[in-house]
Amino acid sequence: MTGRKRIDQRGSDAMTEVVRAAAIGTLLLLAGCAPHIAPEELAAQIESGNSPTILDVRSTREYRAGHIPGAIHVPFWTLAFNLDTLPPAAKTGPVVIHCEHGPRAGIALAQLWFVDTGEIHYLEGHMTRWRDAGLPLSQAD
Numbered sequence: 001m002t003g004r005k006r007i008d009q010r011g012s013d014a015m016t017e018v019v020r021a022a023a024i025g026t027l028l029l030l031a032g033c034a035p036h037i038a039p040e041e042l043a044a045q046i047e048s049g050n051s052p053t054i055l056d057v058r059s060t061r062e063y064r065a066g067h068i069p070g071a072i073h074v075p076f077w078t079l080a081f082n083l084d085t086l087p088p089a090a091k092t093g094p095v096v097i098h099c100e101h102g103p104r105a106g107i108a109l110a111q112l113w114f115v116d117t118g119e120i121h122y123l124e125g126h127m128t129r130w131r132d133a134g135l136p137l138s139q140a141d
Contacts, residue, residue, distance in 0.1 A: 034109055034122040037096055039130045042123065046070060046136075052094040053087060055079075057108040058127065062100060066137035068130060076104040080111050093118020098126045 045051045046069055056067050057076035067073065074082055076099065095112070097120060099105040105122060112120055
C-alpha cells in the first residue's frame, strides 16, 4: 500500500467514526427529548381501557417470552419497512415505545420521528422495570 492510500484509508476510517459518533449522539438526544411514561402509569391506562398504542421493538424471542398486554410487536430493525402496517392510532399518537433496556427503542423512536408520527413516549426503564415492578405480562401464542 502506498503512503497516499494509507492516508486516504485512515481519513476514511476517521470519517466513519465521526459519522458513527454523530448517529449515536443523535439517537441519545432523541431518546432524552421524548416524554417518558412510568410503567405503573401505563399499566393503569391499560387497565382503564384508555391505553396508547404500545410498540414493543424487541426480538421475537423476547416478545414471546412475555410482553406488555396489548403491545404490538415490531422488531426495531423492521420498523422502517413496516410503518404502513401500524394501526392508524400509531401514526397520530400517543405511542409508547420500549425494548428491554433502551438502545433499540431509541433507534425505533428516531425512525418514527423521521416520518412525523404523533406524540411518542418512552417507557421509563423499559421491560426491565416493567418486569421488576411485577406488572402484568402476556405470552405470545
